[in-house]
Amino acid sequence: MRVKLPKDDDTIVAIATPPGEGGIGILRLSGPQAPAALGRLWRGRRVVTAFESHRLYLGDLIDPVTEEALDRGMAVWMKAPRSYTGEEVIEIHAHGGPLLLNRLQEVLVAAGLRVAEPGEFTRRAYLNGKLDLLQAEAVGAMIHAHSEAALRNARGQLRGRLSDEVAALRAQLIDLLARVEAAIDFPEEDIEIIQPRQTAAAIASLQRVLTRWLEKFQLGRLLREGVRVALVGRPNVGKSSLLNRLLDEDRAIVHHQPGTTRDVVEGFLQIDGVGFQVFDTAGLREGLEAVEREGVARSRRVMAEADLVLWVLDASQPLSAEDKDILGMVASHSLRDDAPGASRGGWASILVLGNKADLPVASQNFPADWEVPRAIKGGEWLLVSAATGEGIARLKAALVEAAGVQAGPDQSHTYLNNARHREALQGAQSALDRTAAALSSARGGQAAPPVECIAADLREALSRLEALIGEVSQEDILDQVFSEFCLGK
Numbered sequence: 001m002r003v004k005l006p007k008d009d010d011t012i013v014a015i016a017t018p019p020g021e022g023g024i025g026i027l028r029l030s031g032p033q034a035p036a037a038l039g040r041l042w043r044g045r046r047v048v049t050a051f052e053s054h055r056l057y058l059g060d061l062i063d064p065v066t067e068e069a070l071d072r073g074m075a076v077w078m079k080a081p082r083s084y085t086g087e088e089v090i091e092i093h094a095h096g097g098p099l100l101l102n103r104l105q106e107v108l109v110a111a112g113l114r115v116a117e118p119g120e121f122t123r124r125a126y127l128n129g130k131l132d133l134l135q136a137e138a139v140g141a142m143i144h145a146h147s148e149a150a151l152r153n154a155r156g157q158l159r160g161r162l163s164d165e166v167a168a169l170r171a172q173l174i175d176l177l178a179r180v181e182a183a184i185d186f187p188e189e190d191i192e193i194i195q196p197r198q199t200a201a202a203i204a205s206l207q208r209v210l211t212r213w214l215e216k217f218q219l220g221r222l223l224r225e226g227v228r229v230a231l232v233g234r235p236n237v238g239k240s241s242l243l244n245r246l247l248d249e250d251r252a253i254v255h256h257q258p259g260t261t262r263d264v265v266e267g268f269l270q271i272d273g274v275g276f277q278v279f280d281t282a283g284l285r286e287g288l289e290a291v292e293r294e295g296v297a298r299s300r301r302v303m304a305e306a307d308l309v310l311w312v313l314d315a316s317q318p319l320s321a322e323d324k325d326i327l328g329m330v331a332s333h334s335l336r337d338d339a340p341g342a343s344r345g346g347w348a349s350i351l352v353l354g355n356k357a358d359l360p361v362a363s364q365n366f367p368a369d370w371e372v373p374r375a376i377k378g379g380e381w382l383l384v385s386a387a388t389g390e391g392i393a394r395l396k397a398a399l400v401e402a403a404g405v406q407a408g409p410d411q412s413h414t415y416l417n418n419a420r421h422r423e424a425l426q427g428a429q430s431a432l433d434r435t436a437a438a439l440s441s442a443r444g445g446q447a448a449p450p451v452e453c454i455a456a457d458l459r460e461a462l463s464r465l466e467a468l469i470g471e472v473s474q475e476d477i478l479d480q481v482f483s484e485f486c487l488g489k
């Protein structure tokens, strides 16, 4: 089934450990020439051809041309097909200095190897059937995970949890398609082909699964990328101070003069294992001069792309005219359509913060005196103090809750989570929608839709699902998937 791309029979090499200095640096080799290439620079008690698979050996690494000893290290041969890529794989463990590792790589290239492209090892693993495309993506997601939740999601994906779910759905679709196609092939025979009513029921159940996946999709995305949180408000209310407090570091400049922050300052934090990308923005006001105006324009953009907006007010002061202007902006701003609160009308994704709660007047003013409209009043607001840390624990809990992401260890679900997944799911869904619509108009008394049309739509849905796991794949999709990898993976 899988479209095998022409298999590379060249042998690749890459430095698999990150650039920089470290105790150990690892070179990874994959392809038929890997053992011979190691043999050229290996001087050990055991020759490479006598290596047992998956065992480490100690030896000297030399430059075969000059006979110069480059390092003393360890090497292991993972024999095909029992290796990560399914090919002959060798790893050389040397000291982790960039000059040394580059030199070793040069020697191997001189021996006829090619430096690998980013992700090429995993691409080979996929092409050789060691991983499906969802699992291959999970390898990248494991490496790039910035939060416990992202890591857990990627781990589940790598273990094949999503692949299994997709496979189950695929099996149902194939079954349905087979029956519909039987009706095409043997129209005159009295075989038990599926009736329109049953077909419709089967399709409805497939649709429900896809809908559930799409609903959970944004959770997966939030887990993978982290929740985007924008701190907005008028100048001087303490947005930058709050960012610093949340990150527990002195990231943004804080000053009593309004208009301090001009550019967007961001930081990443984990709360209960969930990642949050927090953006501090320029205070919103009618800009006096060009730089500040540009800052305000950037604030608006950040707000538009946020999953959650933290609208910061100075609780020690009455609501000002500027706050009221911002209220309009916050109220009318449309959250990205996959934001956590978007389906609930957006409001759930806005938290109102009364900052400077440490000042004596704060509790009197906030929020009773304020004409905060019902929509936001009914939403969540919190009194906090960036100065003393009061209310910050509650704020963190509210962030996790508003994001709708529970990352507890009991959470055993793995979610589809990137743009490629969503496109495939939506494609499958609209093909099924078409089939369902055709069938229901048939039951509404109109002529039954030709079985050929139903079969074509089902086939389309099937191919979208198969693209998800990479059962059928196009070169450009593979390029896209594997280009996001780092070198040596």
Ligand SMILES: Nc1nc2c(ncn2[C@@H]2O[C@H](COP(=O)(O)OP(=O)(O)OP(=O)(O)O)[C@@H](O)[C@H]2O)c(=O)[nH]1
Binding pocket: 234, 235, 236, 237, 238, 239, 240, 241, 242, 253, 254, 255, 256, 257, 258, 259, 260, 261, 262, 281, 282, 283, 284, 355, 356, 357, 358, 359, 384, 385, 386, 387, 388
């Ligand atoms: N008492 C008190 N002062 C605070 C608190 N948070 C911030 N401030 C003070 O308020 C002033 C403004 O703080 P910033 O964090 O720079 O405010 P901002 O909203 O980022 O301001 P712009 O960048 O100008 O929009 C500074 O003098 C802070 O020290 C707080 O919780 N309590």
Ligand SMILES: [Mg+2]
Binding pocket: 239, 240, 241, 252, 253, 254, 260, 261, 280, 281, 282, 283
């Ligand atoms: Mg600021």
